[in-house]
Amino acid sequence: MARHLSTRIRLNPDPAQEVALRQIAGCCRLVYNLGREQRRDFWRQYRAAEGRSLHWMGQKKELPALKEAAPFLADAPAHCLQMALQDLQRAFDNFYAGRAGYPQPRRKYEDDSFRFPDPAQIRVDPRAGLLVLPKFGRRAGDHGAIRAVFHRPIRGRIRSVTVSREGRHWYASILLERREKAARPDPAPITAADVCGIDRGTVVPFMDSEGLARGHAILPARGSGEAKRRRRLEQALARAKKGSKRRAKVRLKLAAHRAREARRRRDMIEKVTTEIANNHRVVVIENLPVRSMTASARGTVEDPGANVAQKAGLNTAILDKGWGMFRIRLEQKLALRGGRLIVVPAAFTSQTCACCGHVAAESRVTRDLFRCVSCGHEAHADLNAARNIRDRGLALLGLAPSARIERPAAGMVVAVC
Numbered sequence: 001m002a003r004h005l006s007t008r009i010r011l012n013p014d015p016a017q018e019v020a021l022r023q024i025a026g027c028c029r030l031v032y033n034l035g036r037e038q039r040r041d042f043w044r045q046y047r048a049a050e051g052r053s054l055h056w057m058g059q060k061k062e063l064p065a066l067k068e069a070a071p072f073l074a075d076a077p078a079h080c081l082q083m084a085l086q087d088l089q090r091a092f093d094n095f096y097a098g099r100a101g102y103p104q105p106r107r108k109y110e111d112d113s114f115r116f117p118d119p120a121q122i123r124v125d126p127r128a129g130l131l132v133l134p135k136f137g138r139r140a141g142d143h144g145a146i147r148a149v150f151h152r153p154i155r156g157r158i159r160s161v162t163v164s165r166e167g168r169h170w171y172a173s174i175l176l177e178r179r180e181k182a183a184r185p186d187p188a189p190i191t192a193a194d195v196c197g198i199d200r201g202t203v204v205p206f207m208d209s210e211g212l213a214r215g216h217a218i219l220p221a222r223g224s225g226e227a228k229r230r231r232r233l234e235q236a237l238a239r240a241k242k243g244s245k246r247r248a249k250v251r252l253k254l255a256a257h258r259a260r261e262a263r264r265r266r267d268m269i270e271k272v273t274t275e276i277a278n279n280h281r282v283v284v285i286e287n288l289p290v291r292s293m294t295a296s297a298r299g300t301v302e303d304p305g306a307n308v309a310q311k312a313g314l315n316t317a318i319l320d321k322g323w324g325m326f327r328i329r330l331e332q333k334l335a336l337r338g339g340r341l342i343v344v345p346a347a348f349t350s351q352t353c354a355c356c357g358h359v360a361a362e363s364r365v366t367r368d369l370f371r372c373v374s375c376g377h378e379a380h381a382d383l384n385a386a387r388n389i390r391d392r393g394l395a396l397l398g399l400a401p402s403a404r405i406e407r408p409a410a411g412m413v414v415a416v417c
């Protein structure tokens with residue numbers, strides 16, 4: 001089985017190299033945004049007549065002409081410019097398939113990234129701490145190999161390298177292909193005790209059906225100094241005059257702040273998913289359409305949405321916890337260990353009593369407390385939901401709900417049903 005995985009390394013470019021990296025990112029961003037406009041205009045004018053939209057292979061052929069009009073584009077490796085168009089194709093494919101919104105223009109500081117697709121032109125030297133890429137150490141007289149921090153061995157065949165800026169730092173994500181034996185599933189039959197349900201919440205990121213809350217200790221609390229700092233930066237950015245030096249400074253600070261948040265979230269997701277995958281053969285989660293849940297409640301001028309502020313707060317909370325990434329990483333890690341992820345419908349998991357099955361919105365007393373109006377069963381609301389999710393998974397597997405395993409976690413009230 002060929003497995004793809006990527007390793008991210010921190011780059012330490014010298015000042016001249018950093019200027020070159022920024023220029024390449026700028027060229028790729030320009031090509032991406034021009035390609036996007038071209039697609040949009042083509043669609044508006046010719047869609048009805050031609051019955052098709054543009055494809056990146058066609059746009060790629062126009063790159064030489066574009067380079068003649070804008071000679072500075074020649075400073076960027078041709079492959080990287082082509083990959084920008086391929087990324088654009090993927091963004092449109094995702095849009096057409098309903099997986100994402102209409103592709104947005106790439107913005108400076110926020111989407112500074114480009115990809116080297118040809119393994120023959122890439123060389124990594126972990127011992128010397130060097131990364132060789134086209135225009136960087138490939139030929140005498142170019143910008144020279146980039147110094148990098150390799151914190152783990154590079155095993156497998158290199159497929160591509162993506163260079164990106166996050167805040168003040170540059171990173172390279174090395175995509176590797178490894179041949180590995182597929183994990184053999186445990187031959188013992190799956191019993192109810194092997195199945196774990198997980199509820200994803202906005203206060204406790206992940207709560208499992210055994211009453212164990214995960215992830216909350218790794219993220220900074222809402223309303224903490226970190227959150228305040230971010231708000232201050234956002235306000236300062238709104239106040240700064242467009243095109244001013246101050247604005248550029250604040251933007252960089254804000255980008256650094258967001259990058260730190262993203263690193264923290266990734267770290268949390270990796271730790272939590274590894275722990276869950278190590279300890280459970282079957283994990284059940286609910287199918288949450290993250291995109292529609294995070295869509296703004298603002299509505300339109302004719303039809304203004306309700307609870308705009310509340311929804312906006314919830315949006316940040318949901319995105320903060322990185323649900324989409326959680327599902328992807330958990331599925332991958334379970335597969336490697338011969339385990340399995342089951343996704344069940346999410347409807348009413350928070351309003352159903354895990355004990356008697358009664359469904360009532362009134363049973364959800366507060367954000368944290370569930371008290372069944374029919375049988376009086378009382379539990380942490382997230383735990384109650386996690387049990388419903390597990391039971392839906394069990395039903396799919398044809399198993400009866402297990403005798404409940406009660407394991408009170410520190411600081412948690414667990415009611416025995």
Ligand SMILES: [Zn+2]
Pocket residue numbers: 353354355356357358372373374375376377
């Ligand atoms: Zn009940």
